Amino acid sequence: MMTTIMRQNLSDLTRHWAHDIYEVFQVQGVSMVSYVPDAGHVDLIKLCEADEKMRVLSLTTEEEGVAFAAGAYLGGKRAALLMQSSGVGNCINMLSLIKTCQLPFLTLVTMRGEFGEFNPWQIPMGQATPAILSAIGLIVYRVDAPSEVRDVIEAAVGLAFNGYSGVAVLLSQRLIGIKRFKEEK
Amino acid sequence: MKPVPCLKRREVVTALLADRGDLLVVAGLGATAWDVAAVEDHPHDFPLWGAMGGAAMVGLGLAFAQPSRKVLVITGDGEMLMGMGSLATIAAARPRNLRVVVIDNERYAETGGQRTHTAFSADIAAIALACGFPYARTVREADEIEPLRADIHQLNDLFLAVIKVALTHDPKALPPRDGAYLKNRMRAALLESQVVFE
Numbered sequence A: 001m002m003t004t005i006m007r008q009n010l011s012d013l014t015r016h017w018a019h020d021i022y023e024v025f026q027v028q029g030v031s032m033v034s035y036v037p038d039a040g041h042v043d044l045i046k047l048c049e050a051d052e053k054m055r056v057l058s059l060t061t062e063e064e065g066v067a068f069a070a071g072a073y074l075g076g077k078r079a080a081l082l083m084q085s086s087g088v089g090n091c092i093n094m095l096s097l098i099k100t101c102q103l104p105f106l107t108l109v110t111m112r113g114e115f116g117e118f119n120p121w122q123i124p125m126g127q128a129t130p131a132i133l134s135a136i137g138l139i140v141y142r143v144d145a146p147s148e149v150r151d152v153i154e155a156a157v158g159l160a161f162n163g164y165s166g167v168a169v170l171l172s173q174r175l176i177g178i179k180r181f182k183e184e185k
Numbered sequence B: 001m002k003p004v005p006c007l008k009r010r011e012v013v014t015a016l017l018a019d020r021g022d023l024l025v026v027a028g029l030g031a032t033a034w035d036v037a038a039v040e041d042h043p044h045d046f047p048l049w050g051a052m053g054g055a056a057m058v059g060l061g062l063a064f065a066q067p068s069r070k071v072l073v074i075t076g077d078g079e080m081l082m083g084m085g086s087l088a089t090i091a092a093a094r095p096r097n098l099r100v101v102v103i104d105n106e107r108y109a110e111t112g113g114q115r116t117h118t119a120f121s122a123d124i125a126a127i128a129l130a131c132g133f134p135y136a137r138t139v140r141e142a143d144e145i146e147p148l149r150a151d152i153h154q155l156n157d158l159f160l161a162v163i164k165v166a167l168t169h170d171p172k173a174l175p176p177r178d179g180a181y182l183k184n185r186m187r188a189a190l191l192e193s194q195v196v197f198e
Helices: A004-012 A018-028 A037-050 A062-074 A087-092 A094-100 A118-136 A144-164 B011-018 B031-039 B055-065 B077-082 B084-093 B124-131 B143-153 B177-191
Strands: A030-035 A053-058 A078-084 A103-108 A141-143 A165-169 B022-025 B046-047 B071-075 B098-102 B135-141 B159-164
Touching: A004 A078, A004 A144, A018 A030, A018 A037, A018 A144, A030 A037, A030 A062, A030 B055, A037 A053, A037 A103, A053 B055, A053 B084, A062 A078, A062 A087, A062 A094, A062 A103, A062 B055, A062 B084, A062 B177, A078 A087, A087 A094, A087 A103, A087 A118, A087 B071, A094 A165, A094 B177, A103 A144, A103 B022, A118 A141, A118 A165, A141 A144, A144 A165, A144 B177, B011 B031, B011 B071, B011 B098, B011 B143, B022 B031, B022 B055, B031 B046, B031 B071, B031 B098, B046 B084, B055 B071, B055 B084, B071 B077, B077 B084, B077 B098, B077 B124, B084 B124, B084 B159, B098 B124, B098 B143, B124 B135, B135 B143
Parallel strands: A030 A053, A030 A078, A078 A103, A103 A165, A141 A165, B022 B046, B022 B071, B071 B098, B098 B159, B135 B159
Antiparallel strands: none
């Protein structure tokens, strides 16, 4: 009995939070995902690609995903955009579409340039990301702990698709894990 | 010497949208949105007033969401050049119900007539083919328009056509510019009533 409980707990600890996001997508009918990849999105992309009912689209630049989500919603489908914080700047003018058309829009942004960043080139865009997203009219949430992921994603999907709003969820660098190229050698 | 285009954009777009049936249209910002509006203001049209570079990707999203319908993106050379990467994205996805028509006057006509890259060297049909579009061609003659219109409805695969058009000064024909209205109008025309305002 004790062993079983411990195993369950261990399972909870090792289960990646990407499963929480994927399950919310399923329940809330988010059936399309577009992305410019980031290491922090690897597990979620794998889960979505393994699901035959989901359309998963690779992009050349993040702003394509904004326009794609707009078209999908016009046709009655819910799409989410996955990107790294460095891609946020690529999207700014395209996000006008979201605000001016009152389109539901959800993007999940894996953060760089903050907690423990070693690459100085990531810092300017990472630090500017929340302010830039707010400035163009998106509602910005932030997640720092794995235990918060499900609740925040649920709230974000609801606010986007029930509230006809653009919503960005910043998945913090602390949540994702710090990238250390030196250790990967 | 490059041939001087003889086709007139308003006539071309009017001909392409004849007998349109349940065709869905995304029009890129500027002159192509006015061209589409000059034909009629149709609930199956989504004319963009901004989002430059995004027309083809709006079309892709719509094509994915409505696989049983044909989706036509009509946009200009400047708009398409800004979203050139989307041609690679679209070709990789190969939605068989999407078609892209580029009305190419080789100019940024809305902003003073500055030349675009297609005036010098860029060949958007060749770019599309190199990205992996199964079909792409450049149209220069009037007798090529009706076959293109037929392809829009009958060809069951992704394609792109560039139509070289003359520099013309056409009367403004502006579509509605309230984006929320345009969005709701298209959804109301496409979706079951209980879904439109879910």
